[in-house]
Amino acid sequence: MMQHDFDELIDRKGTDCKKWDTYKDDVMPLWIADTDFKCPQPVIDAMLERVQHGVYGYPMNVKTFEQSIVNWQKKRFNWDVEVDWVEYTPAVIPAIVYAMRAFTNPGDNIVIQMPAYHPFHDIIPNNGRHILGNQLIRKDDGSYAIDFENLEELLSKKRTTMFLLCSPHNPVGKCFTREELSRISELCLKHNVFVVSDEIHSDIIYKGNRHIPFGSLSQAAADNCVVCVNPSKTFNIAGVRTGAVVIPNRHNHDRFYAPLEDNKAYGRTIFGTLPIEVAYNECDYYADQMLEYLEGNLAYLKKFVAERIPQIKIGNPQATYLIWLDCRELQLSPKELHAFFLEKAKVAMNEGSTFGPGGAGFMRMNIACPRSRLEEALTRIEAAVNS
Incomplete structure (x- = not known):
């Protein structure tokens, strides 16, 4: 090794x-x-080899990129993902924006858990949607719990159509348990609220905790979510501006792809996909x-x-x-x-x-x-x- x-x-x-x-x-x-x-080092070596080729024309959308996502989810989280569930995106925040445009309408409410990753505070109102904040409860030991009573109240509002989950949570560093995620899924299904799960920090989980991909909870959860992934935090490749989503439900996948297509955001970059493939397959x-x-x-x-x-x-x-x-x-x-x-x-x-x-x-x-x-x-x- x-x-x-x-x-x-x-x-x-x-x-x-x-x-x-x-x-x-x-x-x-x-x-x-x-x-x-x-x-x-394998990422550096692969990038150098590609640079030395000297020609950087349009790349094909080959499935090796999607397969690397499939491989990582299986190896690290024991989630059996199919290649056709995976879609390239230009990083995670754009993926969340495309999901908002696909699954919500201007004027809708989107629930996030406070305190929340600061770009969430911008991308929701900038796209004409309203933020509803579910305040996390700080316990005596400094860990955080979910206020499920308040969460259901927010999810039940007539114009609430999406729950944007940050799992694990940034900034409070919470790793959600299977029980917590299952309860979130049940409430969202009960109130017909779609889930977008930002799992960009999922590789950095400290001893005694375990990351559970939202789409792996159940078939019902899988049919009601978009899971956003990106190895940028793990392998320090944020500057390549590339991510992916996993969408098990084909109808949802097609809906998600529409705004991506409208904005011509499906074109891949040579130096965006390559480091992800190498990182996930070899590192x-x-x-x-x-x-x-x-x-x-x-x-x-x-x-x-x-x-x-x-x-x-x-x-x-x-x-x-x-x-x-x-x-x-x-x-x-x-x-x-x-x-x-x-x-x-x-x-x-x-x-x-x-x-x-x-x-x-x-x-x-x-x-x-x-x-x-x-x-x-x-x-x-x-x-x-x-x-």
Whole structure:
């Protein structure tokens, strides 16, 4: 088995890198959801070989792309997906937009769970739909539970036609149990609400938890959903802007494809599909080793914060490399909190109120970096808090 060096420090400055080139040179960026790890070597090798061919004309839509999705879902989650269920999309957020256009109408309600991934707050109203927020309940141990009574109330509203699930949840790091997902499915079926499940973080699940693809729950769930997948978070290939959806029901698949076709968004890119195929077919080792490394980073973070910055609470992260920091004891407004970390600690993170209700007083930290960078960032935060 190949070994990957996740401690390697790679200079990303000056590479048109959103994560590193947005802020000044003295700021440690632990914000946007990409990693500071080099891609798996098989992906790099395949891309170099394709580059050296020297001709980059229109590619055919061959089924090797779809087959790689099928392979990964079976290997990692034991979900038996058929090739014809898979559809190429230009990343996950566009896929969600196409699903909204396919399965809802302007003026409809779309339910999301708050606090919610910030682009959800834009793409829903930008497409003429209304957000209904199902507030997640923060428990004493920092984990989150679903308010099912409120969820059913929102799903039962006459104009509610879609539930947009983020599984696992960004930003709170919740991994939904089979029981929770089954209850969601039952309520959505009861109230005739279609489910779009964004499962982009599904490979990063910490010990004691397990990711369940929404479409694998039951035949009824499979017939009432679109599942969005993308290996960009796992293999650090977000810049290729390619994803896929899995739609088991043929009628739903055809409905989803219509707005894709209307916007000519079906044309694939050579350097978008290739890295996904190679990552899913050849790079299990990398996903396993990265998860082990992230668990080490999380353990380091928890120990450091508990012992040296007790004013900040970690909670109970179950999934994703995005850690939801409870900074309410610092007693700063969202604007002050953002400025404190960026200007005083010189660490860039995502400020919690941008994720909607339930986010004020929190910061989202990306721990997918070499441990030496995490150590440096925490040392800076400790000094800033203690001063």
